[in-house]
Amino acid sequence: LTATKGEYKHFMLKEIHEQPDAVLDTLRITLPDFPFSDDRIRSFNRAIIIGMGTSLHAGMVGRMWIESLAGLACEVDNSSEFRYRDAVLDENTLVISISQSGETADTLGAMDLAKSRGARQLTLCNYEGTQSTRVADGVLPIRAGLEISVAGTKTFVCSLVTLYALAAYLGVKRGYLSEERLANIVQELLHLPEMIGQLLSDQSQYERLALKYGRRANFLFLGRGKNYPLAMEGALKLKEISYIHAEGYPAGEMKHGPISLIDRKMPVVALVPQDDLYEKMLSNVNEVKARRGSVVAVAAEGDKHISEKADEVIWIPKASANITPILNAIPMQLLAYYIAVERGCDVDQPRNLAKSVTVE
Numbered sequence: 529l530t531a532t533k534g535e536y537k538h539f540m541l542k543e544i545h546e547q548p549d550a551v552l553d554t555l556r557i558t559l560p561d562f563p564f565s566d567d568r569i570r571s572f573n574r575a576i577i578i579g580m581g582t583s584l585h586a587g588m589v590g591r592m593w594i595e596s597l598a599g600l601a602c603e604v605d606n607s608s609e610f611r612y613r614d615a616v617l618d619e620n621t622l623v624i625s626i627s628q629s630g631e632t633a634d635t636l637g638a639m640d641l642a643k644s645r646g647a648r649q650l651t652l653c654n655y656e657g658t659q660s661t662r663v664a665d666g667v668l669p670i671r672a673g674l675e676i677s678v679a680g681t682k683t684f685v686c687s688l689v690t691l692y693a694l695a696a697y698l699g700v701k702r703g704y705l706s707e708e709r710l711a712n713i714v715q716e717l718l719h720l721p722e723m724i725g726q727l728l729s730d731q732s733q734y735e736r737l738a739l740k741y742g743r744r745a746n747f748l749f750l751g752r753g754k755n756y757p758l759a760m761e762g763a764l765k766l767k768e769i770s771y772i773h774a775e776g777y778p779a780g781e782m783k784h785g786p787i788s789l790i791d792r793k794m795p796v797v798a799l800v801p802q803d804d805l806y807e808k809m810l811s812n813v814n815e816v817k818a819r820r821g822s823v824v825a826v827a828a829e830g831d832k833h834i835s836e837k838a839d840e841v842i843w844i845p846k847a848s849a850n851i852t853p854i855l856n857a858i859p860m861q862l863l864a865y866y867i868a869v870e871r872g873c874d875v876d877q878p879r880n881l882a883k884s885v886t887v888e
């Protein structure tokens with residue numbers, strides 16, 4: 529397989545733009561080769577999601593969907609930790625690994641451990657025939673297409689879409705998700721490519737934000753619930769390609785330490801969707817402003833409260849709380865991308881990083 533950058537300056541930008549089509553391709557998967565019978569699906573009493581880096585962040589969101597849509601207790605762990613702890617597993621445990629490359633050494637090691645302890649396994653992977661697809665009982669292809677840039681973008685979004693569909697599928701099979709809720713989920717998912725397209729249509733604000741904040745030494749990313757992993761992902765993307773020190777935190781943790789970092793030099797990216805944690809995020813934004821931090825909010829279109837409080841707002845189309853983390857991935861990617869370009873970094877080949885980490 530070969531790929532060219534086409535009209536784009538970097539593969540990363542090209543891959544960010546490919547997301548509406550990649551999501552559409554991923555949505556076409558109808559879980560035809562699902563390896564477990566309905567009885568087996570009902571017998572699972574626990575799921576564990578494993579992965580590294582960006583794939584782990586997708587898993588952190590997936591956990592919440594599996595709990596809320598399928599009623600299945602779900603943990604998430606970093607593969608390199610999971611493989612060396614005494615994880616309690618049996619044939620009623622469903623282990624779901626996420627690895628776009630299918631070759632990450634720690635995830636493969638964790639899968640071997642899960643297999644040796646009798647757990648059933650699914651894996652999400654972007655490439656057929658890779659090692660992870662050989663070890664798992666079943667494969668959920670993420671259909672993102674070839675990804676060249678070291679920083680994962682479309683593989684992340686497609687992993688999220690696949691996990692959301694998987695959670696809904698498990699929910700139906702376990703009798704936990706009603707037909708009506710399923711129909712609403714499907715309906716909204718069909719609009720996802722269009723919503724992502726909308727988010728990609730005007731990127732001038734990111735160039736402006738990169739000029740304004742691109743020379744800062746530190747960034748803080750805050751989110752709650754399903755958007756806490758997106759704060760982690762936003763921080764990871766920024767540090768990977770721009771070499772700015774960035775931390776992603778669940779916003780409720782702020783008072784327990786990170787708040788001491790906030791001063792007028794600290795930009796804080798706050799994910800503030802209008803979900804059931806909205807008021808709590810608003811009060812976190814107030815706390816940042818009270819300490820003179822600059823707030824770049826990522827919020828739902830039409831939210832007047834947030835524009836009064838934040839220094840800058842990146843608007844996201846109105847969507848359900850379940851879909852919002854997928855939409856929030858796009859500004860996390862674009863912010864990191866334009867800041868890295870502004871700083872003259874080698875966006876596609878950041879120092880010290882490899883596309884897949886095949887050694888421990």
Ligand code: AGP
Pocket residue numbers: 580581582583626627628629630631632635678679680681768881882883884885
């Ligand atoms: C993504 O931007 C990173 N380069 C990295 O965190 C990556 O997601 C991680 O190494 C896992 O890779 P995998 O999905 O191929 O297993």
